[in-house]
Amino acid sequence: MKTEKIIMPFNGYIALGLATACAIAAFVGIVHEQPIFVIGFMLLFVFIVKGLIIVSPNSSQVLLLFGKYVGSINKSGMFWINPFYWRRSLSLRAMNFESTPIKVNDKMGNPVLISVILVWRVQDTFKVSFEVNDYQQFVKVQTDSAVRKLAGSFPYDHFEDERATITLSTNFDDINHALEQEINERMHMAGIEVVEARIGHLAYAPEIAHSMLRRQQASAVVAARHKIVEGAVGMVDSALKLLSEKDIIELDEDKKATMVSNLMVVLCGDRETQPVVNTGTLYQ
Template identity: 75%
Template sequence: MKTEKIVPGLNGYLIISIFLFVALALSVFYYNRPEILVPVLVLLFLIVVTGLVIVTPNNAKVLLLFGNYKGSISQSGLFWVNPFYRRIGISLRARNFESEKIKVNDKLGNPILISVILVWKVKDTFKASFEVDNYENFIKVQTDSAVRKLAGSFPYDHFEDERATITLSTNFDDVNMALEQEIVDRMEMAGIDVIEARIAYLAYAPEIAHSMLRRQQASAIVAARHKIVEGAVGMVESALTLLSEKQIIELDEEKKAAMVSNLMVVLCGDRETQPVVNAGTLHQ
């Protein structure tokens, strides 16, 4: 596999200066022979003009001689090359590519919508020009393929796979690193430098989004209830301990059970409790 070959190119200003000097010398030497002077000057002018190449910053020119690759000029400026060279311009600027939202299945088979943003630029003009048919279309297709592979390698979240160490919705840095490495491997043959790759959009597909939202809400409620119960048990335990230590009241096991039940109802209930005033004795 060939790679890029950088050729310096002759200084265009120097070639123009030499042409002017030669033209002046010929004009003096063949001053009285216009039938020779004019054709020679026209030929020299055409050779000089057709060989000039202007390269703007962050651009390159790929040079071909009758189908053979001769090199690339990546330095900006005015240059002179063989007039028979064919020049193909390629931009070396960094460019953004945002993929469309595609529907794929995650590791557990759940349909999700995902899109990515890719920042890239050409680093090897030979590979970009001749190793792939159309490097911009190649980038689009390979990025979509990398996204599909990435989505199938990780679950969307921890709800269905609690043992998963990396998920698409939580471990963004790890997922983006895996995505970038996958795209880098695919773009190597096209001479593309991947500057950054990251997920731009991630969500469940519409047909399961509502069900997944209800599941997440239920999980959040269960987790909140678990925390409330833990706190209530601690508070009840603390209350019984203080009553016992300060000997405020002696409670048998039955009254302790009733007190624990009442306190748990008060602390764990999702509605405001209505106080009941006992006007009799402890036993009534």
């Protein structure tokens, strides 16, 4: 497989000086009525001018001679090349591409919407020009393909697979690294370098988003309740110990059970409690 060949063409400023000299010589021939002299220098002038080429910074010119690849010019400036060379201009600047969100199934089969932000640039002008038909379309198609493969390799979160070490929604650095590596492998044949690849959008598909949101809310409520109960038990235990240590009141097992029950209701309830004044004994 062929690769890029960098060439250094003739200095364009020298060629421009020669073209100017030919134009002056042709003008002198006109003054002295020397038609053959004039025609010769005019043809030479046109030949030189047609070969002048300007390459901008971070740009490249791919050169062909009758279908044969000659080389590429990656250095900026003004140069002179064979006027019969076919030229194709390519940008070497970094380019951004943001894919539209696509619906794919994660490792557990749940439909998710996912998109990617890709920063890429041309690395090999020969491969970009002759190994693929349309390199920009190639980037889009291969990026979508890599995203589909990535999404199918990992679960969305730990709710679906508790044993998973990497998920799409939590391990962003690992996911982005895997995505960048996957896209780089696909872009290598086209001579394209992936500068950065990261997930731009990630969400459950609309048909299951509501159910998944309710599941997450339920899990959050259970976790919060667990913390509340854990704290309430500690507070009840502390209250009983203080009452015992300071000899404030003697509580038998029934009284302790009643006190624990009341404290747990007060501490764990999700509504404000209403105080009740007991004017009798604890057993009334």
